[in-house]
Amino acid sequence: MPTYTVTINRQQRNIEADADTPLLWVLRDELQLVGTKFGCGIAQCGACTVHVNGSAVRSCSFPISAIGESKVTTIEGLSEDGDHPVQQAWLEHDVAQCGYCQAGQIMSAAALLAQNANPDDAAINNAMSGNICRCGTYGRIKSAIKTAAKS
Numbered sequence: 001m002p003t004y005t006v007t008i009n010r011q012q013r014n015i016e017a018d019a020d021t022p023l024l025w026v027l028r029d030e031l032q033l034v035g036t037k038f039g040c041g042i043a044q045c046g047a048c049t050v051h052v053n054g055s056a057v058r059s060c061s062f063p064i065s066a067i068g069e070s071k072v073t074t075i076e077g078l079s080e081d082g083d084h085p086v087q088q089a090w091l092e093h094d095v096a097q098c099g100y101c102q103a104g105q106i107m108s109a110a111a112l113l114a115q116n117a118n119p120d121d122a123a124i125n126n127a128m129s130g131n132i133c134r135c136g137t138y139g140r141i142k143s144a145i146k147t148a149a150k151s
Contacts, residue, residue, distance in 0.1 A: 006067050008033070009077025023057075024048045026064050027074060035075035035103045039132070046131030049104035050074050056111035058130075075103035078110060084104035086110045089144040097135035099151035105131050109145045118149055 002023070004015045008031065015026055027033040027050070036059055039047030043058035050059045051073040078084045086109045092151050096102045112119055112127035119127070133141065 001033070004064055004067065006064070006072060007070075008072045010071075010076055017064050019063060021051065021064045022060050023062045023064055023067065023072070024059040024068040027059060027072075033074050035077050035101060037100055039101070039104070042129070044103070044132075046051060046108060047101050048105040049131065050106040051107060051111055054111060054114055056108045073107075075107060078106070086113065086144070088151070089148035091133075092147060093140045093144040095137050095140045095144050097137055101131060101133050104139055105133065108114055109141070109148065112145065119145070131147060 001016050004017065006013055006015055008027070009054065013031065015030055017026055023058060024038060026035060027036050027103050028038070035132070036050055037047040038060065039045035041060050043061040046058065048058055048060040052055065052062070053070045079087060086106050090096065090102065090106060108128055108131050112124065116123055121142070124142055128141065
């Protein structure tokens with residue numbers, strides 16, 4: 001089995017895995033980073049969203065062999081103490097209900113704001129369209145992103 005040296009949450013890790021093993025399972029099963037959730041397994045729901053070099057990526061369909069020199073950030077690595085502007089806005093707007101999708105939602109929103117500091121509604125809708133919230137908190141999500149953009 002091949003070994004991969006990857007940078008996850010600013011730490012280099014050696015991972016032994018088959019080339020086609022999804023990043024999601026490496027994060028959850030090998031590294032015990034369980035904030036990234038399994039939702040659909042086909043990159044349609046967004047629950048497994050992480051950052052690869054700052055871009056939002058669905059980790060359930062991203063093989064470990066594709067990481068190369070890229071840097072991966074999970075919800076655990078977004079901030080050390082939960083003070084990222086998006087996380088703070090999520091709390092302020094009481095976004096989470098069941099909470100299952102929220103790590104993926106937060107990671108998509110943080111990637112959006114890193115690329116567009118002042119997104120309009122269309123940009124927010126576009127960036128968040130791949131994230132499904134079973135509880136339907138879309139209005140609060142959009143409000144929280146707008147609040148985070150002001151931070």
